[in-house]
Ligand SMILES: NC(=O)C1=CN([C@@H]2O[C@H](COP(=O)(O)OP(=O)(O)OC[C@H]3O[C@@H](n4cnc5c(N)ncnc54)[C@H](O)[C@@H]3O)[C@@H](O)[C@H]2O)C=CC1
């Protein structure tokens with residue numbers, strides 16, 4: 001029997017909803033990854049909801065494809081999902097990815113009762129997963145780190161480096177201006193942007209100097225934090241301090257920064273590294289950047305490493 005909350009429209013949709021969640025045998029997968037085949041599959045197409053098989057033997061179900069999600073009662077969804085999970089297991093699928101638009105969030109609790117857990121949620125959609133195969137889940141985790149980037153902006157003509165003291169910090173220590181990378185932003189571009197936003201100084205990215213990894217970072221919502229310091233060259237010199245983020249900003253003698261105790265251990269270490277490069281040659285400290293075409297068509301990536309001598313760079317045969 002159907003529940004009391006079941007509407008006339010919902011009743012009409014029950015067979016459809018059940019079919020929407022019916023698993024398709026692996027052999028019915030077409031080249032696009034869509035499950036194809038018999039009358040049930042044509043029902044799926046009709047409603048626009050088509051579970052997709054991925055190359056790892058998992059399935060992807062997108063609730064955004066439901067034509068009338070408001071007519072699908074959570075109880076109906078629960079029964080359909082339960083049946084489907086049983087069948088998907090029998091058919092050897094290894095995992096299910098369930099994509100839920102924020103407005104259909106009532107289905108999340110139902111899926112959680114069937115063993116689904118959040119994989120990630122962003123903006124207007126949540127993705128839940130259920131591992132179906134034997135043993136522990138082999139599904140990759142979502143993002144594990146946040147990335148922060150600072151710019152060590154050195155004026156090579158004066159030997160002075162740009163330093164700030166952040167507002168809202170427990171201790172006022174000198175550090176390089178910097179901040180969090182935005183999605184899709186190159187490391188060097190974050191450094192240029194953050195240096196400019198916090199100090200008004202324009203600068204150019206030259207190289208990577210260091211990477212700090214910190215687990216369970218309180219400012220990263222308990223995730224890990226990668227803090228990257230770049231070597232930068234200034235192209236303007238007049239400071240215009242961001243009052244919201246910074247307390248102080250100045251051009252400080254690099255040798256003084258390398259010696260002062262009024263700084264953090266990271267800044268102190270990198271000031272000494274930068275001083276060494278300034279005196280002995282930046283090739284001794286730089287991780288420079290090269291750009292290559294990616295295996296993903298139309299995309300490029302940036303590779304950072306120590307400079308290679310010409311005869312190693314152009315090796316053939
Ligand atoms: N040199 C060192 O020792 C230090 C390194 N770092 C690293 O720098 C990176 C982050 O740099 P930041 O300058 O902190 O980032 P950021 O320059 O992007 O500034 C973050 C902004 O978000 C605001 N904010 C943060 N949490 C907030 C909240 N809950 N509510 C409202 N506003 C909030 C802050 O007030 C600040 O304006 C991280 O990778 C961190 O590990 C941070 C501090 C010191």
Ligand SMILES: [Mg+2]
Pocket residue numbers: 177178179180198245
């Ligand atoms: Mg900052």
